[in-house]
Amino acid sequence: MASFTKLVFLSALLSLGSAAPLRALRRRQTEPTPDNSTAPWSVPLTIPAQHESFGFDLGSSLNAPSYNVTPVSNIPSNCLAYNALHSECPTSFEAFDVTYDDCGDAWTVCRCNPSNMTMDTVAQRLGQVPVGLRRYVATVVVLPDNTNHAYTLTSGDIHMFGDMAENTWIHESFHAFDWASGAPVSHTTDWLNAIQSDTCVPDTYAASSAIEDFAQVGVLKISSLANNNTLPSGWSSDCMSNQLKFMDRFSLFNSASLFGPTCAIQPSDPGARHTTPPSQTQIQQGKQQGKQQGSPVTPSTSVPTAHPVGNTGVKNAALTSALLSRWRYASLGFGIAGWLLW
Numbered sequence: 001m002a003s004f005t006k007l008v009f010l011s012a013l014l015s016l017g018s019a020a021p022l023r024a025l026r027r028r029q030t031e032p033t034p035d036n037s038t039a040p041w042s043v044p045l046t047i048p049a050q051h052e053s054f055g056f057d058l059g060s061s062l063n064a065p066s067y068n069v070t071p072v073s074n075i076p077s078n079c080l081a082y083n084a085l086h087s088e089c090p091t092s093f094e095a096f097d098v099t100y101d102d103c104g105d106a107w108t109v110c111r112c113n114p115s116n117m118t119m120d121t122v123a124q125r126l127g128q129v130p131v132g133l134r135r136y137v138a139t140v141v142v143l144p145d146n147t148n149h150a151y152t153l154t155s156g157d158i159h160m161f162g163d164m165a166e167n168t169w170i171h172e173s174f175h176a177f178d179w180a181s182g183a184p185v186s187h188t189t190d191w192l193n194a195i196q197s198d199t200c201v202p203d204t205y206a207a208s209s210a211i212e213d214f215a216q217v218g219v220l221k222i223s224s225l226a227n228n229n230t231l232p233s234g235w236s237s238d239c240m241s242n243q244l245k246f247m248d249r250f251s252l253f254n255s256a257s258l259f260g261p262t263c264a265i266q267p268s269d270p271g272a273r274h275t276t277p278p279s280q281t282q283i284q285q286g287k288q289q290g291k292q293q294g295s296p297v298t299p300s301t302s303v304p305t306a307h308p309v310g311n312t313g314v315k316n317a318a319l320t321s322a323l324l325s326r327w328r329y330a331s332l333g334f335g336i337a338g339w340l341l342w
Contacts, residue, residue: 041187041210049207050200050239054216056232058223059166064127065100069119072097072108078157079110079141088112088143088159098123102131103263104276111142116163128166129173130222132258132265135274136177154179156273167219174218177252178211180271186214194246200239217243225255 072095075083079095082088089112096119097106109122117125122142126134138156148162152175160172178184185191192210201207206216221244224231231237237244247253257265264277 039187040192041184043209045195045201045207045210045213047195047198047207048200049202049204050235051203053203053205054167054219056223057166058170058219058226059125059128061223061226062128062130062166064124065102065131067098067100067123067127069123070097070099070106071095075110076108076139078139078155082141082143082159083112088141088161098126099282100127100131100278101282102261102278103135103274104278104282105263105274107134107137107140107274109140109142112144115142115144116148117142117160121163122160125164125166125169129169130226130258131260131263132252132254133170133173133177133222135263135265135272136180137173138176138273152176152179156180170219170222171215174215175211177218177271178214180269180273182271184211186211191246194242197242198240201243202235202240213243217247220244221247221253222258225253225258 075093075095079093083093084090092113093110094113096109096111098109099106107126109119109126111117111119111122122140126137126140129137136156137158139158141157141159143159143161145161148164148168150158150160150164150168150172152158152172156176156179158172158176160169178186187210191214195201195210195213201213202216202220206213217240220231220235251265251267251269252258262277263272263274265272265275268275
């Protein structure tokens, strides 16, 4: 692990729209250990998936708080690193601070101009990530592409390509949460044991590794909490009860704070990146815009049953990079040579 400076999680989406189900693209990538063996958290899991894909839409279950978008004159260096020929943004970035009425800290968004998602779309979908989870997200980098995909760095920065649906925003936010302490939860023996004690994982992408299973189980937990503690129609907790119970260890899944009115959740978590309580002005602005403080969840909605799909949905893959910044400036033909695959 010492030789790797960044761990990147990549999710690819082939169909547009917030209701697009998640579907796995299994790209067998492994992370070598010093003895040239394979890290147990990065290998495909041996237990079956309950469903092929996620056929429910978290975008229909979650509201975004009111927000303000303010242009930033200086583009952050962690965005500029991706602004070059053969890099992610061959044109130019524009930067914004997005402030929600549930937090005094702004989220910085760097948007490559042009991008598939407008700033209003970005602010809305980021805001739909419940504040208890959103506070772990660092900078969001929005980029144009003909296909939809995303990845999250160990720094908590999320890179979104194309037009990403809400389920993917939640999934990537869980990767930011996973790495917030510097020691990823998905790498622990307890998490691996929870998986092996069960007889299924949520979907085919969750089966690609313990890391991606952690994020996918997190998406299911958010769906359950947003819909009166019930899983989507057609899903059962029986075969993955230990994974779900493992998630219950985290204070993150306290509904009162997860969907609460503030990012300043107590007791404080040093891994959280946004922890300043909202000002009274922010709170009043939110009330004036009709938001019910402390409950950014819509009334319970019917959720479609998960179902297999053809060439639509979300495709996911995980990549490990030792020298990500050098890769960004490599030639197009060898642009991925610096990446160390799982």
